[in-house]
Amino acid sequence: YDSAIEYYERAIAVAPRDALALTQLGSAYAATGRLDQAERQYELAIRADSYVPEPRLLLAQARLARGDDGYAAIEAILEPALGAQNVALAADARATVSRIRLAQGKGEAAEALAREAVDSAPESFSALTALAEALYDGVFSRGLPWSETLKEVHSLAQRAATADPTRAMAPFLAFRATSAVGDKAAAATYADRALRLLEGDRTLSDAPRDEIRAQIEFVRGVEVKVEN
Numbered sequence: 001y002d003s004a005i006e007y008y009e010r011a012i013a014v015a016p017r018d019a020l021a022l023t024q025l026g027s028a029y030a031a032t033g034r035l036d037q038a039e040r041q042y043e044l045a046i047r048a049d050s051y052v053p054e055p056r057l058l059l060a061q062a063r064l065a066r067g068d069d070g071y072a073a074i075e076a077i078l079e080p081a082l083g084a085q086n087v088a089l090a091a092d093a094r095a096t097v098s099r100i101r102l103a104q105g106k107g108e109a110a111e112a113l114a115r116e117a118v119d120s121a122p123e124s125f126s127a128l129t130a131l132a133e134a135l136y137d138g139v140f141s142r143g144l145p146w147s148e149t150l151k152e153v154h155s156l157a158q159r160a161a162t163a164d165p166t167r168a169m170a171p172f173l174a175f176r177a178t179s180a181v182g183d184k185a186a187a188a189t190y191a192d193r194a195l196r197l198l199e200g201d202r203t204l205s206d207a208p209r210d211e212i213r214a215q216i217e218f219v220r221g222v223e224v225k226v227e228n
Contacts, residue, residue, distance in 0.1 A: 004028045019049035026058060033202050038062060046077075053081035057093050061126075064099060066205040071100045091121030095130035102134055107141050110134040118156075125167065128160040132173045139180070146180075153177040157190075168197040168204065172212050179219050191216045 008025035011018060026041030039062050045055035060078045068074065081093035094117040101110035111134040117127035132153045138144040157174035164170070175190035195216060198209055 001028050001032045005032070017048040019045040019052045019055065022048060023052070023055040023058065026055065030058075030062065031202050035062060035066065035205055051080065053084040053086070053089055053093070057081045057089060057096065060093075060096050064096065065203070065208060067207050069103070071104060075100060088121045088124055091117040091124045092126040094120075095124065095126040098130040098134060102130075102137060105141075107134060107138050111138060123159075123163050125160050125164045125170070128156045128163065129169050129173060132156040132160070132177075136173065136176055136180075150177045150180050166197065166201065168194045168201045168209075168212060171197065172216070175216065175219075187219075191220065 005025065005028045008021050008028060011021040012025060015021065022041050022045035026038040026045065029035070029041060030038035039059060042055040042059035042062065045052065046059065056077050060074045060081075063070070063074050063077075075097060078093050078096060082090060082097070084090040084093065094113050098110045098113035098117065101107075101113060111131065114127060114131035114134050117124060118131050121127055135144065135149050135156070136153050139146060139149050154174055154177040157170050157177060160167075161170035161174070171190045171193040175187050175194055178186040178190060194212060198204070198212060201209070204212075
């Protein structure tokens with residue numbers, strides 16, 4: 001990544017308004033954990049070419065990842081990406097809006113958007129995990145069928161892990177689903193996998209990384225107390 005950053009910086013020195021180079025530099029910064037610098041590059045890419053959808057999607061995802069709750073502004077950034085010709089990119093944009101709806105307490109709308117995203121891009125990590133999150137939330141907030149829904153959450157998490165085995169969110173979602181149905185052996189395996197991936201997962205900012213770790217530790221602590 002350091003070499004990539006060096007070459008993208010050289011490219012931008014030659015062509016300061018090259019939206020693709022600015023976007024790729026932002027992605028390289030994100031991959032090395034420099035999320036503030038990544039956001040800055042995405043913003044510059046949008047200013048350079050407001051019609052390019054990729055930096056819009058990446059900027060919206062980055063702001064959500066760090067806990068920005070300015071949802072209207074984030075959706076405004078995302079809007080052009082929803083109609084992108086790139087099907088996978090448009091699906092990821094829809095999945096990002098799904099996460100906004102879930103944060104707003106609109107679980108049914110979140111599920112509908114995520115299902116649309118999965119239908120159009122069945123191997124999209126973002127779409128698969130967005131749907132899993134909406135369904136898991138729906139078990140508790142909307143009374144969705146317990147066993148059937150958690151089974152689907154588990155299946156979606158496994159598909160997401162296949163799509164990208166380097167990210168912690170997929171095994172974490174599988175951990176939540178298997179814990180909820182009382183499968184302690186599977187839950188322990190997924191928890192260990194999620195924790196192992198957390199440190200190297202540069203798609204997560206500090207807040208969600210800490211939240212995942214805390215939730216796993218909490219569930220494990222509850223299980224120990226129950227057994228004692």
